[in-house]
Amino acid sequence: MSGAPVLALHGICKRFGAVQALTDIELEIHAGQVVALVGDNGAGKSTLLKAITGVGPADAGVIEWRGRPVRIQRPRDAQELGIAGVYQDLALCENLDVVGNLFLGHEITRAGVLDEIAMERRALELEPLAILAKHPPSVRVPVATLSAGQRQSVAIGRAILSRPELLVLDEPTAALGIEQTAQFLDLIDRLRDRGTAIMLISHNLGDVKAVADQAAVLRHGRNNGFFDVPSTTHEQIVSSITGATDNAVTQRTTKPWEDML
Amino acid sequence: MKGADAPGDAGGAKAAGRPAEATRAAVRRGGGPGDPGRPGLRRGLRSLRDRLRSGRLGALPVVVSLLVTWIVFQSLNHNFLSPRNLSDICVDIVGPGLVAVGIVFVLLLGEVDLSVGSVSGLTAAIFAVMYVNHGVPEWLAIVSALLTGAAIGSLQGFLFARVGVPAFVVTLAGLLAWNGLMLYVLGASGTIDLGNHGLVAELSGRYLHSAVLAYGLAALGTGIYFVMTYRDNRARTRAGMAALPMWEIAERTAGIAVPSFAAAWVLEDFRGVPLALLVFLAFVVGLDFVLRRTTYGRRILAIGGDAEAARRSGINVVWTRVSAFAMSGTLAAIGGLFLTSRVASVGQTSGSTTLLINAIAAAIIGGVSLFGGRGTTWSALLGILVIQSIASGMVLIGLQTAVQYMVTGGVLLGAVILDSLSRRSQKVHGRA
Ligand SMILES: Nc1ncnc2c1ncn2[C@@H]1O[C@H](COP(=O)(O)OP(=O)(O)O)[C@@H](O)[C@H]1O
Numbered sequence: 283m284s285g286a287p288v289l290a291l292h293g294i295c296k297r298f299g300a301v302q303a304l305t306d307i308e309l310e311i312h313a314g315q316v317v318a319l320v321g322d323n324g325a326g327k328s329t330l331l332k333a334i335t336g337v338g339p340a341d342a343g344v345i346e347w348r349g350r351p352v353r354i355q356r357p358r359d360a361q362e363l364g365i366a367g368v369y370q371d372l373a374l375c376e377n378l379d380v381v382g383n384l385f386l387g388h389e390i391t392r393a394g395v396l397d398e399i400a401m402e403r404r405a406l407e408l409e410p411l412a413i414l415a416k417h418p419p420s421v422r423v424p425v426a427t428l429s430a431g432q433r434q435s436v437a438i439g440r441a442i443l444s445r446p447e448l449l450v451l452d453e454p455t456a457a458l459g460i461e462q463t464a465q466f467l468d469l470i471d472r473l474r475d476r477g478t479a480i481m482l483i484s485h486n487l488g489d490v491k492a493v494a495d496q497a498a499v500l501r502h503g504r505n506n507g508f509f510d511v512p513s514t515t516h517e518q519i520v521s522s523i524t525g526a527t528d529n530a531v532t533q534r535t536t537k538p539w540e541d542m543l
Numbered sequence: 544m545k546g547a548d549a550p551g552d553a554g555g556a557k558a559a560g561r562p563a564e565a566t567r568a569a570v571r572r573g574g575g576p577g578d579p580g581r582p583g584l585r586r587g588l589r590s591l592r593d594r595l596r597s598g599r600l601g602a603l604p605v606v607v608s609l610l611v612t613w614i615v616f617q618s619l620n621h622n623f624l625s626p627r628n629l630s631d632i633c634v635d636i637v638g639p640g641l642v643a644v645g646i647v648f649v650l651l652l653g654e655v656d657l658s659v660g661s662v663s664g665l666t667a668a669i670f671a672v673m674y675v676n677h678g679v680p681e682w683l684a685i686v687s688a689l690l691t692g693a694a695i696g697s698l699q700g701f702l703f704a705r706v707g708v709p710a711f712v713v714t715l716a717g718l719l720a721w722n723g724l725m726l727y728v729l730g731a732s733g734t735i736d737l738g739n740h741g742l743v744a745e746l747s748g749r750y751l752h753s754a755v756l757a758y759g760l761a762a763l764g765t766g767i768y769f770v771m772t773y774r775d776n777r778a779r780t781r782a783g784m785a786a787l788p789m790w791e792i793a794e795r796t797a798g799i800a801v802p803s804f805a806a807a808w809v810l811e812d813f814r815g816v817p818l819a820l821l822v823f824l825a826f827v828v829g830l831d832f833v834l835r836r837t838t839y840g841r842r843i844l845a846i847g848g849d850a851e852a853a854r855r856s857g858i859n860v861v862w863t864r865v866s867a868f869a870m871s872g873t874l875a876a877i878g879g880l881f882l883t884s885r886v887a888s889v890g891q892t893s894g895s896t897t898l899l900i901n902a903i904a905a906a907i908i909g910g911v912s913l914f915g916g917r918g919t920t921w922s923a924l925l926g927i928l929v930i931q932s933i934a935s936g937m938v939l940i941g942l943q944t945a946v947q948y949m950v951t952g953g954v955l956l957g958a959v960i961l962d963s964l965s966r967r968s969q970k971v972h973g974r975a
Pocket residue numbers: 298301303321322323324325326327328329330
C-alpha cells in the first residue's frame with residue numbers, strides 16, 4: 283500500500299474504572315483495505331471501535347488521519363473525518379421508522395423542513411436494505427417492528443449512506459442468515475474496490491478468511507499479532523486469539539489426559 | 544477516486560484462491576425476488592390491521608374516550624352538549640392545555656417535569672406584581688414572565704442533562720421551590736386582581752363573532768391539510784414511492800373537516816370563536832410542525848427513543864434536553880397567563896398541583912408515551928378536552944370533585960395501561 287494510512291493508531295489506552303480495557307494499541311488501515319479485528323470475548327474489540335468513532339474516546343494515544351494527528355472526542359469529530367460505524371448493539375432508535383434511523387443526525391432538509399421524500403428515495407436506493415433485509419418491509423415502519431436481521435441491515439445501510447472513507451463494523455453478520463452474510467461480504471468487496479478502508483470485527487473466521495486482507499489480533503486489551511490473511515492458516519489465527527504458542531498442535535499432543543491413557 | 548458507482552465486479556485476482564467465493568456466487572444467484580406492490584384497498588386494510596397489532600393506535604383511544612364522555616354526560620344532562628357549555632369548555636382548556644403542550648416536549652424525551660404548575664403560578668405572579676403593583680408596561684411584564692419560565696426550564700434542564708440529577712427530583716424540588724417563591728413574590732397582599740383592562744385580562748374574554756371567520760377558518764384548516772397531503776402524495780407517486788390511496792386522503796380530510804366545521808357551528812351559535820382557543824390551536828399546530836417536520840423535533844423523538852443511539856449519531860443530547868425543558872417552562876408561563884386571564888387574578892392557589900396533574904394526565908390520555916419517543920402536541924389538546932369535559936360534566940350533574948378525580952384517575956390509568964400494552968405488543972412483534 284502506498285501513501286499514509288487512512289487511519290493509524292499509536293499507543294491507544296482506555297480504562298473503565300479498575301478494568302484496563304486497552305493498552306498501547308497499534309493499528310493501521312489503508313484505503314481499499316479490509317482489516318479484520320479478532321480476539322476473544324472481552325479482548326477490547328468493541329472498546330477500540332468506540333474509541334475510533336468517538337463514542338468512547340481513548341484516554342491516551344495518538345490517532346492519525348491520513349498522516350495527520352487528529353482528536354476524536356465526540357461522535358461528530360469522527361463523522362466529520364469520514365468515519366462511520368456499525369455497533370454491536372446496533373444503536374437504532376426503535377420508535378423512529380427506517381428512514382428516520384438511516385438519516386438520523388444528517389437529515390436532508392429543504393428550507394429548514396425535513397425533506398421526507400428525498401430521504402425515502404435515497405433509502406430505497408440503498409443497497410444493504412435491498413439485499414440484506416429478507417422480505418424488505420416498508421421503510422416507513424418503526425424499527426421496533428423489524429426482525430434482528432432487518433435491523434442489522436438498517437444499521438449497515440445507515441453507516442454506508444454517508445459514503446464513509448473508513449467503515450468500522452462490530453459483528454455485523456451476527457444476526458444475518460447464510461444468504462445475507464454472503465451478500466454482505468460481496469458488499470464489503472465492492473466497498474473495498476471503491477477505495478473504502480474497512481475494519482471488520484468478527485467472531486467468524488470463515489468471514490474473515492473470505493473478505494479480509496489483514497487480521498489484527500487483540501488479547502486482553504493488547505495487540506497480539508498481525509497476519510496477512512490469504513497466507514495464514516485458520517490455526518495460526520486461532521492460536522493467536524487464544525494465546526497458545528505458535529506451536530499449538532504440538533502442545534495439544536502433550537496434554538496431561540493423553541499421558542494418562 | 545475510482546469508479547464510485549460501478550463496483551459490481553468482485554475482481555478475479557482478488558477473489559482467487561478464496562474458497563468462500565464459489566458459495567457466495569451460488570447464493571447470489573438464488574436471491575429472493577422483490578415484493579410486488581399490492582392494490583390500494585388491500586394495502587390500506589393491511590396497514591390498519593398492522594397498526595392495531597403492533598400497538599400504533601394513534602389518536603383512536605383518546606377520540607373514543609372523548610366520544611364516550613360526551614355521550615354519557617349528554618344522556619345524564621342535555622345541557623352538556625349545548626353551545627354555551629361547549630364554548631366554555633373550549634376556553635377552559637386553553638390554560639392547562641398550553642401547559643400540557645409544554646409537558647409533551649419533556650415526556651417525548653422520556654422524562655417528566657413536575658414543576659410546571661408552580662412555574663405557571665410563579666410567572667403569573669411576577670407578571671401581576673410588575674404590571675398591577677408597579678405599573679410596569681404590560682408587554683414588559685409579559686416578556687419578563689415568559690423569560691422567567693424559559694430560564695427556570697433551562698436551569699432545571701441543565702441540572703438534569705449536564706449535571707445528571709434525575710429530572711424527577713430536579714423538578715420535584717422545583718415544584719416546592721417555585722411555589723414558595725410565588726408566595727414570596729405575592730407577599731402579604733396574597734391576591735392581585737387584574738381588573739378588566741389590558742391584553743392578558745382580555746385574552747380569555749374576547750370572542751370573534753363572525754360567521755365568515757368561523758367557517759372560513761374551518762375551511763382554511765381543512766383546505767391546507769388537503770392540499771398539503773395531496774401535494775405530498777403526488778410527489779411520492781412521481782418519485783415512484785408508495786403513496787396513499789385517494790380514498791384514504793379523502794377519509795383523513797373528512798376527519799379534519801367534520802370536527803372543524805362542527806366546532807365553527809357550535810361556537811358561532813354562542814358567542815363566536817374564543818380568541819384564546821385560536822391562540823391555543825396556533826401553538827398546537829405550530830409546535831406539531833416543529834416536532835414532526837424539523838430536525839429539532841426529530842432529535843427530541845430520537846433521544847426519547849434511545850438517547851445513546853441519538854448520541855452516537857452525533858446529536859447534541861445535552862443541548863436538546865435543556866431546550867425541551869426550556870420549552871416546557873416557557874409554555875407553563877404562557878399557560879399561566881391564560882389561567883390568570885380566566886379568573887382575572889393571581890392568588891395563593893395559582894399554579895396548584897391540580898394544574899400539574901391535569902397537564903400531565905392530558906398529555907398521557909392524549910396518547911403521549913410515558914416511555915418517551917411517541918406523541919404529538921395534538922395529544923395535549925385531545926387529552927385536556929377529555930379532562931375538561933369530565934370536570935364540566937360533573938359540575939353539570941352536581942357531583943362532587945371527589946367523583947371527578949376518581950373518574951379522571953380511571954381514564955388516566957386506562958391510558959397508561961394502553962401505553963404499556965402497546966409497547967409490549969411492539970416488542971413482541973419486533974421479535975417475530
Ligand atoms: N462501559 C464499560 N464499563 C466498564 N467496563 C467495560 C465497558 N465496556 C467494556 N468494558 C470492559 O472492557 C473489556 C473489553 O470489552 P469489549 O471491548 O466489549 O470486548 P470485546 O468487544 O472484544 O468482546 C471487558 O473486560 C469489558 O468488561
